[in-house]
Amino acid sequence: MSTKATVGDILQLDDIHLYYGAIHALKGISLRVGAGEIVxxxxxxxxxxxxxxxxxxxxxxxxxxxxxxxGRDITMAPPHEIVGGGIAQSPEGRRLFPRMTVIENLEMGAFQRSDKENFQGDMDRVFELFPRLYERRTQKAGTMSGGEQQMCAIGRALMARPKLLLLDEPSMGLAPIFVEKIFEIVVEINTQGTPVLLVEQNALMALDTAHRGYVMETGRITLEGPAADLKTNEAVQKAYLGLD
Incomplete structure (x- = not known):
């Protein structure tokens, strides 16, 4: 399955096959993320x-x-080059440095940056997006709540000044009030100019937040289109939205 690139695409995957040993994990994945989009x-x-x-x-x-x-082929590029080129990720499970403070974790996000003159401005931006992190800035990350840790993980990714932000299950294990707040902030990050590729099990929130979406089943993309259309698709409603 091939997805045709369009003018303004920042990311394009074309016919990706990936194996874990003998297991064929990705079976021809094609997708794209346009500049300014949440996908x-x-x-x-x-x-x-x-x-x-x-x-x-x-x-x-x-x-x-x-x-x-x-427009540049990064298929075989090492991870540090990909981060340096402008792709940052907030990983599943957050993976903070638990014994380091919030500020120290955020500083780690800027580890590869050479433009230190913008460092404080970006730190201020993170604290503006996440006021709670400012309140907890000297607290060890491992002692915070799950929602606060998720905010810190996203903030750490933003400190890399990404041209594309990858979010892997940002709502996992969070109380509903934190889930809503996280998705509001994802929209705000995108409004400020950062495209987002969002992996999320909370399909309803994801489709409410995104511009476009892809549905994956056993290593293949089975549906794609505007998020509003996927939300009203009968198969998506039954499988992922809990509607009969």
């Missing part, structure tokens, strides 16, 4: 959503297909 990838556990992100960020190498970012 969501929904599907059940084991569908291949996180594996797709691992292909994009260089942690797993595809056996076939191509990944292009800002």
């Amino acid at each position: 969501t990838l929904i599907g059940a556990n084991g569908a291949g959503k996180s594996t797709t992100l691992r292909a994009i960020n260089g942690l797993n190498r595809p056996r076939q297909g191509s990944i292009r970012f800002e």
Whole structure:
């Protein structure tokens, strides 16, 4: 399945096949993210959503297909080059440094940056998006609530000044009030100019937030289109939105 690139696409995956040993995990994945878009990838556990992100960020190498970012082929680029080129991720499970403070975790997000003159301005932006992080700035990350840790993980990714932000299950394990807040902030980040590729099990929130979406099943994309259309699709409603 091939997705035709359009003018303004920042990311394009074309016919990606990826294996874990003998297991064919991704079976011809094609998708695109346009400049200014929020694009969501929904599907059940084991569908291949996180594996797709691992292909994009260089942690797993595809056996076939191509990944292009800002027109440049990054299919075989090492992870540090991909981060340096402008792709940052807030990973599933947050993966903060628990014994480091909030500020120290945020500083780690800017580790590869050479433009230190903008560092404080970006830190201020993170605290503006997440006022609670400012209140907790000297607190060890491992002692915060799950929602606060998720805010810190997204803030850390933003400190890399990404041209594309990958979010892997940002609502996982969070109380409903935090879920709503996280998605509001995702929209705000996008409004400020950062495209977002969102992997999310909460399909309703994801489709309410995104411009376009893709549905994955067992390593393949089975549906794609405007998020509003997917939300009203009968098969999507039954499988992912809990509607009969």
